[in-house]
Amino acid sequence: MSGISRRSLLRAAGVGAVAWGAAACTGAPDAQPTTSPATTVPSTTPPTTVPTTRPAPVPPDWDALRARLDGALSLPADRGFTAAHRLYSPDFDSRTPAAVARVATAEHVRACVDTARDSRLPIAARSGGHSYAGYSAPDNGLVVDLRGMAAVRVAPDGTATVQAGARLIEVHRALAAAGRCLPAGTCPSVGIAGLTLGGGIGVLTRKYGLTCDRLTAVRVVTADGALRTAAPDSEPDLFWALRGGGGGNFGIATEFTFRTEPALRVTTFATAFPAGAAPEVFAAWQEWLPGSPAELWSTVSLSAGRRAHLSGCFIGTPAGLNPLLDAVIARTGTKPTSRQVVERSYLDAMLFYAGCTECSPDSVRRQTFTASSRVLSTPVADPTALAALLDRTSELDLLFDSLGGAVAEVAPADSAFPHRTALATVQVFQSGHNPGAMTAVRDGLAALGVKDGYVNYIDPTMPDWAGAYYGANLPRLATVAARYDPDSVFAFPQAIRA
CATH class of the missing domain: 3.40.462.20 (Vanillyl-alcohol Oxidase; Chain A, domain 3)
Incomplete structure (x- = not known):
């Protein structure tokens, strides 16, 4: 927690x-920490997708990205850029991203992924900014700031739809107003995305499970720029991996659907x-x-x-x-x-x-x-x-x-x-x-x-970080990474790779 x-x-x-x-208020890395090329993780399982040959990188067209984002892009020369990439820990204030995109829709996230993929830029999503390693502010990379996507909606049956930029106090308040609760952490500024993708431990965990155990679906932008729905009956391998496989791997989550419980x-x-x-x-x-x-x-x-x-x-x-x-x-x-x-x-x-x-x-x-x-x-x-x-x-x-x-x-x-x-x-x-x-x-x-x-x-x-974090699930995780990100668009030093 x-x-x-x-x-x-x-x-x-x-x-x-x-x-x-x-x-x-630490613990959960953001939805997509990424900095530099990944450490190779050996896998005994062959990947389901053969890595493609990527075209030569092109310089990032910031004007074009700004247009796709309706102007919500900050570059190093812009006022407020330093605050825009600041994380929870002052240790990472010296990081120098190439740009910060303040996204408001899944289409904005797709635009960012397209730019990073085509330019071969590191890309990192941040909501809470609590990564222990500061992975959500990559040097010379594109930061995808999800905090403008923070809506929480609770249906009459108790199903909660939570956008990936929501932070925990926003989630808890919205659920409580509807008479519901979710097993999750308690730091107000930790992001729901990073917490969920890595597991999610909180004070209700022993009764209701990990945060990721309450998931019924995740909307995620993968390396090809596609917006996919991962669920038990749709992209089931990706859904399996997103429940504990760690923020930063496989794509950028934009929305989560959870089963909740009555708030006792x-x-x-x-x-x-x-x-x-x-x-x-x-x-x-x-x-x-x-x-x-x-x-x-x-x-x-x-x-x-x-x-x-x-x-x-x-x-x-x-x-x-x-x-x-x-x-x-x-x-x-x-x-x-x-x-x-x-x-x-x-x-x-x-x-x-x-x-x-x-x-x-x-x-x-x-x-x-x-x-x-x-x-x-x-x-x-x-x-x-x-x-x-x-x-x-x-x-x-x-x-x-x-x-x-x-x-x-x-x-x-x-x-x-x-x-x-x-x-x-x-x-x-x-x-x-x-x-x-x-x-x-x-x-x-x-x-x-x-x-x-x-x-x-x-x-x-x-x-032995890969074995420590993922244990016997590592080979299957590597297979999922090879399928959904064969060219390592979402690469960072502790990324899961085939």
């Missing part, structure tokens, strides 16, 4: 130093434990988690001083939650220093996790960070060694977000998201720019058996 700074939120709640569902009341909770208790808290949580009900989503945050926080969300009342919370606390053998349990409406819970009451996608403070991920597939044998990884830095947190429940009801091969049987995903989050500390902890986790990774927390230095 995603959310504001864990430190900020729990300080505001009077709980402690580390907060809820994400270290920052939920109970949020947060407990903080004394310094030194992290090994006991983590050990108790990882043993208790598999038997907890699907209505209960929980996250454990570990930080310097071997501190631990247990927080989460329960679909039900405090009376239903408190015995469950008592049980896991008893397992720790440690008395919490604080405990909060509050019943809220669905929308109020999303606003609480977002850290605001009247927040908008553009009100979120930008933040410099260094981050990666791992996946907790089986319990850690030595929780003390796990907690000790954080002794070297006071600014790094490990954030374990629970899976299981509805996530595990889908077979790993039935969608591109491979981590169906895992206990949790792990965010490795370092405030500021300190890649050395982050890398040491990430690799230390692997040494303890916490391996693989979650593509929505994409890390450009992740060892």
Whole structure:
């Protein structure tokens, strides 16, 4: 899931130093991160389409593209260009795209893809701009800014149609107004497209599945400029790949159709434990988690001083939650220093996790960070060694977000998201720019058996990134990429390629 700074939120709640569902409003790359030629991913499956011979590239005709976009194109000499390509992290402010297209229709997106393909320009779609690697602002490339396509429509039967530029607070507000909800992240400014395409973890995940599990159709512009509908009975291989195959691959999504659920009341909770208790808290949580009900989503945050926080969300009342919370606390053998349990409406819970009451996608403070991920597939044998990884830095947190429940009801091969049987995903989050500390902890986790990774927390230095993010689904993903993008129009350093 995603959310504001864990430190900020729990300080505001009077709980402690580390907060809820994400270290920052980070995590989901945008709908199409692209920078430079892709790293080759070996595949044992032959592609279904033989790569074509592309004509010689032509210089981009910006005037022609501007005309197709009704004038909504910014070039480096234009006023406001710097702000137009700015991402969530200031680390990427020095990027220098060739142009930013502010699209309002799928036809605009097609015009951008045609220009990038014919000119062999890198192309990247951005909505939230939260890519860990900054892939949505490619040097010398075309940025397709989807934020003008943010409509959310809810049908009487609860089906929601969401344009790809919508950000999460816009989605949650629109759904709540219709009495509906969707399992998704909570950071107000994260884009629905990147979140969904990589999987989508949130506080309702264990009950209702990943965000991508709620998809019934995706409208997507592929490398040939065609606008396709991917669904179970239309382009089924592409539909399979778009459910967990990661933003940036296969095309630019323009619209999603989701199955939603009634917006029920939920109970949020947060407990903080004394310094030194992290090994006991983590050990108790990882043993208790598999038997907890699907209505209960929980996250454990570990930080310097071997501190631990247990927080989460329960679909039900405090009376239903408190015995469950008592049980896991008893397992720790440690008395919490604080405990909060509050019943809220669905929308109020999303606003609480977002850290605001009247927040908008553009009100979120930008933040410099260094981050990666791992996946907790089986319990850690030595929780003390796990907690000790954080002794070297006071600014790094490990954030374990629970899976299981509805996530595990889908077979790993039935969608591109491979981590169906895992206990949790792990965010490795370092405030500021300190890649050395982050890398040491990430690799230390692997040494303890916490391996693989979650593509929505994409890390450009992740060892064996393709295997870590996609596992056994990689060969089929490579086949889909070869079919729909044989000339690597959507190429970037961590793109899926045949």
